Amino acid sequence: MKFRTETLIIGGGATGVGILRDLALRGIPSLLIEKGDFASGASGRNHGLLHSGGRYAVSDPEAARECIAENRILRKIARHCIEETDGFFVSLPEDGLDFRDRFLRACEEAEIPTSLLARDEALVLEPELNPDLLSAVKVPDGAIDPFTLILENARDAEEHGAKILLHTEITSLILDGDEVKGARGKDVIRGEEHTFEASYIVNATGAWANQFLRRAGLRIGIALSKGSMLITNQRLNHRVINHCRPPSDGDIVVPNHTVSILGTTSVRSEDVEDFEVTSQEVDLLIRQTSRMIPALREARLIRAYAGIRPLFMSEEKGDDRAISRGFVLIDHEERDRMKNLITITGGKLSSYRLMAEKTADLICKKMGRDTPCSTHLKPLPGANRPTGLKERLKRFSVDGGEVLCDCELVQRKEVEEFLGKEKLSDFQDILRRTRLAKGTCQGGFCVYRLFGMLHDLGMIERDSNKKLKAFLEERWKGIRPIAWGTALKEEELIESIYKGIFNL
Amino acid sequence: MHYDVIVIGMGLSGLMAAKTAVEAGKKVLIIGKGMGSLCLFSNTIDVLGKVPDGIEMNEGLSRWISGHPNHPYSKIGIEKIEEALSSFISLFPPPYSFQTVDNKNCLLPTGAGTLRPTYLIPTTMVGGISLPKENTLIVGFRGFKDFYAHHVADQLKCRGISLQLPYDSFRELSASALARLMERESFRETIGTEIKKQLHGETHVGFPAILGIHNSVQVKDGLEKITGATVYEIPILPPSIPGKRIFDRFKEWLIQKGVTFLLGNSVSNSILKGRRCEGIEVFRPPLISSYSADRYILATGRFVGGGLKANDERIFEPIFNLPLPQPESREGWFRKSFFSDLFHPIYQAGILTDSSFRPVDERGDHMLENVWVPGTILAHHHAIDEKSKEGIEIATGYAATIYALGT
Numbered sequence: 001m002k003f004r005t006e007t008l009i010i011g012g013g014a015t016g017v018g019i020l021r022d023l024a025l026r027g028i029p030s031l032l033i034e035k036g037d038f039a040s041g042a043s044g045r046n047h048g049l050l051h052s053g054g055r056y057a058v059s060d061p062e063a064a065r066e067c068i069a070e071n072r073i074l075r076k077i078a079r080h081c082i083e084e085t086d087g088f089f090v091s092l093p094e095d096g097l098d099f100r101d102r103f104l105r106a107c108e109e110a111e112i113p114t115s116l117l118a119r120d121e122a123l124v125l126e127p128e129l130n131p132d133l134l135s136a137v138k139v140p141d142g143a144i145d146p147f148t149l150i151l152e153n154a155r156d157a158e159e160h161g162a163k164i165l166l167h168t169e170i171t172s173l174i175l176d177g178d179e180v181k182g183a184r185g186k187d188v189i190r191g192e193e194h195t196f197e198a199s200y201i202v203n204a205t206g207a208w209a210n211q212f213l214r215r216a217g218l219r220i221g222i223a224l225s226k227g228s229m230l231i232t233n234q235r236l237n238h239r240v241i242n243h244c245r246p247p248s249d250g251d252i253v254v255p256n257h258t259v260s261i262l263g264t265t266s267v268r269s270e271d272v273e274d275f276e277v278t279s280q281e282v283d284l285l286i287r288q289t290s291r292m293i294p295a296l297r298e299a300r301l302i303r304a305y306a307g308i309r310p311l312f313m314s315e316e317k318g319d320d321r322a323i324s325r326g327f328v329l330i331d332h333e334e335r336d337r338m339k340n341l342i343t344i345t346g347g348k349l350s351s352y353r354l355m356a357e358k359t360a361d362l363i364c365k366k367m368g369r370d371t372p373c374s375t376h377l378k379p380l381p382g383a384n385r386p387t388g389l390k391e392r393l394k395r396f397s398v399d400g401g402e403v404l405c406d407c408e409l410v411q412r413k414e415v416e417e418f419l420g421k422e423k424l425s426d427f428q429d430i431l432r433r434t435r436l437a438k439g440t441c442q443g444g445f446c447v448y449r450l451f452g453m454l455h456d457l458g459m460i461e462r463d464s465n466k467k468l469k470a471f472l473e474e475r476w477k478g479i480r481p482i483a484w485g486t487a488l489k490e491e492e493l494i495e496s497i498y499k500g501i502f503n504l
Numbered sequence: 505m506h507y508d509v510i511v512i513g514m515g516l517s518g519l520m521a522a523k524t525a526v527e528a529g530k531k532v533l534i535i536g537k538g539m540g541s542l543c544l545f546s547n548t549i550d551v552l553g554k555v556p557d558g559i560e561m562n563e564g565l566s567r568w569i570s571g572h573p574n575h576p577y578s579k580i581g582i583e584k585i586e587e588a589l590s591s592f593i594s595l596f597p598p599p600y601s602f603q604t605v606d607n608k609n610c611l612l613p614t615g616a617g618t619l620r621p622t623y624l625i626p627t628t629m630v631g632g633i634s635l636p637k638e639n640t641l642i643v644g645f646r647g648f649k650d651f652y653a654h655h656v657a658d659q660l661k662c663r664g665i666s667l668q669l670p671y672d673s674f675r676e677l678s679a680s681a682l683a684r685l686m687e688r689e690s691f692r693e694t695i696g697t698e699i700k701k702q703l704h705g706e707t708h709v710g711f712p713a714i715l716g717i718h719n720s721v722q723v724k725d726g727l728e729k730i731t732g733a734t735v736y737e738i739p740i741l742p743p744s745i746p747g748k749r750i751f752d753r754f755k756e757w758l759i760q761k762g763v764t765f766l767l768g769n770s771v772s773n774s775i776l777k778g779r780r781c782e783g784i785e786v787f788r789p790p791l792i793s794s795y796s797a798d799r800y801i802l803a804t805g806r807f808v809g810g811g812l813k814a815n816d817e818r819i820f821e822p823i824f825n826l827p828l829p830q831p832e833s834r835e836g837w838f839r840k841s842f843f844s845d846l847f848h849p850i851y852q853a854g855i856l857t858d859s860s861f862r863p864v865d866e867r868g869d870h871m872l873e874n875v876w877v878p879g880t881i882l883a884h885h886h887a888i889d890e891k892s893k894e895g896i897e898i899a900t901g902y903a904a905t906i907y908a909l910g911t
Contacts, residue, residue: 402676449649452651455655473841484816489807489808500545501614502620
């Protein structure tokens with residue numbers, strides 16, 4: 001098919017979808033294409049932290065200011081995607097109090113509100129904390145659900161006239177001398193080929209930025225840094241728990257729904273697609289985070305995962321943590337004399353809206369328009385929807401059909417609703433849109449049931465066991481690094497079912 | 505209380521050990537924290553799925569034994585394996601009996617629509633063997649989430665239907681609830697009549713394995729009478745109702761023979777004196793009870809059964825802390841690919857024994873003189889890949905007890 005649009009956005013992560021909504025609200029027609037599903041890169045593979053900016057206050061004051069400003073905005077426009085947990089920066093005996101005092105001053109400068117809690121006060125609020133802690137500084141950290149955030153941005157953009165093509169990849173760029181005129185692409189599931197004509201192309205591919213730019217013969221200085229995380233079977237903390245020391249491995253535990261997420265590491269990576277969590281990383285994360293919450297040493301883990309952060313290098317530095325987590329917006333006309341091409345990369349989930357705003361501002365400037373940004377004012381469509389456990393339980397109804405996922409209480413009806421609402425091309429898309437397979441068994445039971453249901457509805461090809469095996473193979477990547485204790489028992493159970501009973 | 509034999513573990517190997525001991529006239533106590541993996545995975549009796557097509561099991565086992573000198577089967581030998589299987593079969597007189605197809609493996613359909621090789625099959629599954637597939641109708645139930653007729657039928661290239669249950673109040677049903685319903689004649693009548701209406705010339709009807717817990721042959725016969733088709737059961741996700749039938753039969757028989765049956769208790773500690781076990785302790789808060797015997801059979805299974813445990817550094821055996829060969833580090837336990845053609849190295853971890861199933865260390869020195877170890881906790885087998893789980897459990901449970909009583 002042939003598409004003609006004003007702005008073509010490549011990449012369905014938080015940034016791309018944020019730009020799509022921003023432009024749509026300004027009345028600029030745009031089209032987004034994504035080679036997988038929404039949030040399949042770093043946007044969906046992080047610890048789901050809504051930064052207060054505290055983590056960057058000492059090392060990167062500019063990023064810290066951005067964070068706290070965006071934090072305040074997101075609490076208004078995306079209330080339903082956020083749990084306002086607050087966060088602690090915990091000082092342990094080995095840390096001393098020098099860094100904490102610098103931290104307090106830096107937060108004040110960046111206008112991040114803090115309050116200092118003594119050991120006993122902190123322990124009353126977070127009983128699992130290391131009882132030897134010296135003090136805790138409270139900051140407005142929070143937990144954010146990236147997937148809902150991105151879906152809601154996409155939904156609102158579409159309501160304002162934007163178009164989205166998922167599972168569509170760019171095959172080449174249409175170049176005319178020093179001008180980019182559009183791109184050619186392909187639906188990776190159906191094989192259909194498309195041509196996109198656009199006045200502007202935005203490269204919002206995150207870690208894939210250079211892979212995309214190669215098609216225009218360009219390259220920018222970004223480093224790929226793998227961050228690994230672990231998920232526990234229980235939620236051990238109510239607030240985000242940070243280690244009050246210079247940024248380092250394993251210095252954060254984020255509460256998320258019914259679990260806690262331990263993060264993170266920072267390892268240089270060469271490959272954007274093929275990476276794994278090593279046992280050294282797992283051991284390191286447990287060793288470090290259990291200094292803050294000792295129960296993590298014995299906690300049952302249900303999964304390990306990693307994401308690739310694109311870090312912009314303004315200059316060569318040895319440690320990736322010294323590279324700014326701020327974002328970079330490149331007008332390739334200025335940098336490389338390649339007209340109509342813009343790259344936005346780096347940054348973090350918490351600042352996705354600001355990144356989108358700056359990108360849309362640049363496009364408006366190029367177009368000679370002065371429509372202002374309104375994404376900081378207009379709440380996302382679902383923002384007034386009540387949230388919380390009570391709401392979830394209300395949705396859980398007697399006529400919702402069988403509970404497909406016993407760990408996360410996902411009923412058949414909920415899945416059927418998604419199937420009806422969106423044209424989902426892949427069962428993985430269903431997994432991203434529901435809590436299915438996010439619980440203790442990690443899809444060991446419920447994905448088999450999902451396949452069964454898709455067969456009932458005639459929505460999957462007859463020979464689906466290959467896909468079932470592929471899912472179990474993918475699931476294994478997250479289980480293998482943490483397979484001991486109860487998780488190992490679970491693994492023997494799953495192996496006995498699929499290789500044993502089912503002879504797959 | 506003092507016994508002749510204490511069996512720890514109520515999976516198939518422990519039950520076989522208790523049977524063998526009580527048949528020799530011994531006073532037996534069997535302790536289990538649960539019903540073992542029997543009620544999770546066992547539907548039929550796998551002996552060795554790796555036997556090539558068309559080869560009889562005896563021949564297959566002989567070849568296997570000569571190629572795998574350390575395998576548990578090789579410690580037992582063909583003759584005793586046969587005795588063990590006969591002993592098992594004798595516990596299941598008709599109607600619910602176990603049989604082979606010409607002493608060879610046969611292929612049975614599964615809940616994923618695949619076929620799997622197995623050896624001894626119960627009466628209720630016989631109808632599913634080597635079907636011309638288009639002759640079969642697969643039946644599932646709305647509200648029963650562990651079996652999907654269309655999934656199975658699509659893979660097997662036959663027809664599937666999903667039946668609405670006659671009772672509106674049953675929105676979700678477990679395997680055991682459905683199995684109990686099937687035991688009601690009126691329920692069968694409704695289901696059977698509906699199926700008969702929907703048959704389009706199919707001669708066979710495949711159900712998930714939920715055709716009654718206690719009188720499943722009667723359930724099967726009843727459905728056959730109404731539908732006029734051959735009815736058979738298909739193994740599905742855990743829990744396994746056919747596994748429960750096996751467990752219930754053993755339990756009934758063992759109790760009748762005077763075996764003391766202690767279900768729901770796990771052994772927390774062993775009392776050792778030199779190389780002898782002098783007793784075991786069962787912790788039932790707030791009390792600790794002790795039991796002693798002349799001989800102990802450790803049949804606690806692998807990780808699911810609780811016979812083996814693992815922390816982030818090593819794998820261990822929690823009751824006697826028996827030595828356990830294993831890969832050097834955690835990183836080496838599993839391969840990168842879940843469905844790797846090569847087995848995961850963690851299966852090297854298992855208890856080493858001498859030829860009479862007494863535990864030894866890596867040098868072959870005896871650890872305990874009055875403890876014998878049968879079942880999947882043993883080293884040198886890969887039961888899941890070999891499709892040998894129940895065979896190993898039955899044969900080693902029997903043989904280890906014979907050796908134990910012979911000393």
